[in-house]
Amino acid sequence: MNPIIYHNPKCGTSRNTLAMLKQAGTEPVVIEYLKTPPSRETLEKLIKDSGLSVREVLRKKGTPFEELGLDDEKWTDDQLIDFMQEHPILMNRPIVVTDKGTRLCRPSDVLLGILSADQIGAFTKEDGEVVIPAKT
Known part of the structure; x- marks a missing residue:
């Protein structure tokens, strides 16, 4: 491949x-x-296959991470993936x-x-x- x-x-x-x-x-x-974001299914697979947590794949620098309050532990993995879908720049x-x-x-x-x-x-x-x- x-x-x-x-x-x-x-x-x-x-x-x-x-x-x-x-x-x-x-x-x-x-x-x-950033031009062609992965589908939710693909993003979930990339995260799973990398062995990282959703939080470990979140990019903080140069993104709306702080503005969205994503450092708060209240967000579930599904919600964090929703944010990455809405703001692909959050994907490291x-x-x-x-x-x-x-x-x-x-x-x-x-x-x-x-x-x-x-x-x-x-x-x-x-x-x-x-x-x-x-x-x-």
Whole structure:
């Protein structure tokens, strides 16, 4: 299967993760989730398959998280998913799906858990941080 990445092109972590996928020689399916949000069923599956809680997939920075009062523990998982459906920016990114699993790739090197470093080769992030050093 081709990897799937739920991507925000304005996010450096998302761009780095996409670059790693491409460098690995894959042809990822890129879903710009702000333009094409996942269905509720897909979002629930992504969360379940990632092994994270709904709260762990919520993005706080640069979102209406505080404005909506989502830090309050009164919200159920179903209600939090409702908020993510209404405000896709609340979904943290990038989420990557491969045949080896589903991960929220924050930081981008989390991708190595579902894609082999050997597939990627040497990789340096946009900011110059070396993720996978060149073999000597």
